Amino acid sequence: MTAVLTAHGVTKRFGDVTALDDVSFALAEHTIYGLLGRNGAGKTTLMQILTGQAFASSGNVSVFDAPPVENPAVLSKVCFVRESQRYPHVYTVRHVFHTARRLFANWDDTFAHGLAADFQLPAGRLVRRLSRGMLSALGVTVGLAARAPLTFFDEPYLGLDPAARQLFYDRLLADYAGHPRTVVLSTHLIDEVSDLVERVLLIDRGRLLLDEDADDLRGRAVAATGRAEAVDGFAAGRTELHRERLSGLVRSTILDGLGPHAKALAQTLNVELEPLSLQQLVVRLTVPPTTTAPADREAAR
Numbered sequence: 065m066t067a068v069l070t071a072h073g074v075t076k077r078f079g080d081v082t083a084l085d086d087v088s089f090a091l092a093e094h095t096i097y098g099l100l101g102r103n104g105a106g107k108t109t110l111m112q113i114l115t116g117q118a119f120a121s122s123g124n125v126s127v128f129d130a131p132p133v134e135n136p137a138v139l140s141k142v143c144f145v146r147e148s149q150r151y152p153h154v155y156t157v158r159h160v161f162h163t164a165r166r167l168f169a170n171w172d173d174t175f176a177h178g179l180a181a182d183f184q185l186p187a188g189r190l191v192r193r194l195s196r197g198m199l200s201a202l203g204v205t206v207g208l209a210a211r212a213p214l215t216f217f218d219e220p221y222l223g224l225d226p227a228a229r230q231l232f233y234d235r236l237l238a239d240y241a242g243h244p245r246t247v248v249l250s251t252h253l254i255d256e257v258s259d260l261v262e263r264v265l266l267i268d269r270g271r272l273l274l275d276e277d278a279d280d281l282r283g284r285a286v287a288a289t290g291r292a293e294a295v296d297g298f299a300a301g302r303t304e305l306h307r308e309r310l311s312g313l314v315r316s317t318i319l320d321g322l323g324p325h326a327k328a329l330a331q332t333l334n335v336e337l338e339p340l341s342l343q344q345l346v347v348r349l350t351v352p353p354t355t356t357a358p359a360d361r362e363a364a365r
């Protein structure tokens with residue numbers, strides 16, 4: 065794999081809060097990542113450090129083989145789109161595009177104006193007069209048209225309605241096909257991006273819980289439903305993440321439960337198997353179990 069970014073042992077402390085705890089991973093070129101995790105998990109803090117906007121308390125980051133902090137050569141290849149982006153008071157949408165053209169070597173003005181039209185973004189309007197959704201559309205437009213080799217989207221599309229979000233996903237995929245780059249999407253809308261992302265980084269309370277191929281994860285866990293003894297028989301020796309009772313039946317969430325052997329066993333035991341979506345899996349891995357079922361998060365690594 066050709067890495068565009070590597071992070072080694074990145075830890076970030078804010079007083080007694082450890083926002084990131086010994087996080088290490090690499091981002092490959094030409095890959096779309098989903099950066100997932102619950103509120104306060106550390107996603108924004110991580111992206112700020114990776115884009116040179118904040119210092120790690122310890123550990124190091126290399127972006128295109130150099131430290132990103134105050135490094136214009138590196139930062140010209142990196143685009144960080146976030147909802148809290150501030151613009152000068154007098155800026156219109158057109159001004160933002162002008163500035164982006166100077167900042168990003170691969171900026172495509174025609175693409176930007178095409179996206180603005182798609183999102184019904186008035187080019188002459190002051191940014192401070194845009195609606196929340198329009199501001200999100202502006203962020204997304206800049207992130208796409210910049211065509212930066214490394215682009216981070218920190219939930220910039222939260223203000224977008226479902227149709228506009230779909231437009232963003234469609235445009236991203238279409239443009240990515242012609243102009244492959246590394247994209248990191250931080251989002252809580254996991255089901256929506258589940259088919260888009262190729263690899264998943266899951267952060268839980270500052271620690272990197274998963275760094276895996278999205279396809280592998282999609283088939284990784286199952287919900288097994290049946291009578292308690294049957295489910296016990298199926299779950300024996302497997303990693304059970306969660307268990308609940310449903311009117312006389314037991315439903316157990318199990319990791320690595322979908323192989324041919326498991327399917328045959330489930331059939332014999334009369335246990336019904338249902339694959340978990342990426343979102344369900346992330347919820348199960350990051351929400352503490354409310355029952356006495358054993359939960360082995362380490363096994364998910």
Ligand SMILES: Nc1ncnc2c1ncn2[C@@H]1O[C@H](COP(=O)(O)OP(=O)(O)OP(=O)(O)O)[C@@H](O)[C@H]1O
Pocket residue numbers: 078081082083101102103104105106107108109110
């Ligand atoms: N400047 C700061 N000072 C103190 N604590 C901070 C600061 N920035 C972040 N934190 C804390 O660090 C932790 C991680 O925050 P971060 O914003 O990175 O989470 P997140 O995963 O992006 O959350 P969300 O999904 O809610 O946006 C939280 O506990 C947060 O309160």
